[in-house]
Amino acid sequence: xxxxxxxxxxxxxxxxxxxxxxxxxxxxxxxxxxxxxxxxxxxxxxxxxxxxxxxxxxxxxxxxxxxxxxxxxxxxxxxxxxxxxxxxxxxxxxxxxxxxxxxxxxxxxxxxxxxxxxxxxxxxxxxxxxxxxxxxxxxxx
Numbered sequence: 147x148x149x150x151x152x153x154x155x156x157x158x159x160x161x162x163x164x165x166x167x168x169x170x171x172x173x174x175x176x177x178x179x180x181x182x183x184x185x186x187x188x189x190x191x192x193x194x195x196x197x198x199x200x201x202x203x204x205x206x207x208x209x210x211x212x213x214x215x216x217x218x219x220x221x222x223x224x225x226x227x228x229x230x231x232x233x234x235x236x237x238x239x240x241x242x243x244x245x246x247x248x249x250x251x252x253x254x255x256x257x258x259x260x261x262x263x264x265x266x267x268x269x270x271x272x273x274x275x276x277x278x279x280x281x282x283x284x285x286x287x
Contacts, residue, residue, distance in 0.1 A: 157186035157233065162253065164196040166221040179228045187225060188233035193240050193269065194255055200240035200269055211265060215276050222281060236270055243269065
């Protein structure tokens with residue numbers, strides 16, 4: 147009979163990624179990591195508005211799309227400090243890229259498809275490029 151290997155502690159789930167912007171959350175995560183230890187964390191809402199990556203504005207009659215990775219970097223820096231790698235979920239649509247207003251959960255995660263598939267692809271690509279540039283291949287294991 148072979149020995150049972152419990153992989154349950156390799157990954158934990160969390161709520162929204164934006165929770166990792168709170169000091170209290172990171173303190174609790176630090177305690178859990180020190181006490182139990184795990185390798186990965188999986189959270190929701192990478193592209194939700196509270197992370198603020200997708201920015202769209204109108205200027206002189208033209209739509210300008212920009213990406214703001216400040217909050218994402220704070221979250222990933224905290225995870226890196228705690229020696230935790232993220233499982234990135236490409237979920238929930240930024241309000242300005244959404245094709246509709248249908249949401250789930252009390253925090254209103256938008257579940258509609260993108261209004262522009264090309265801009266969705268660019269959002270995903272630019273986010274992954276940013277993470278690779280900042281953290282190297284190690285972050286996207």
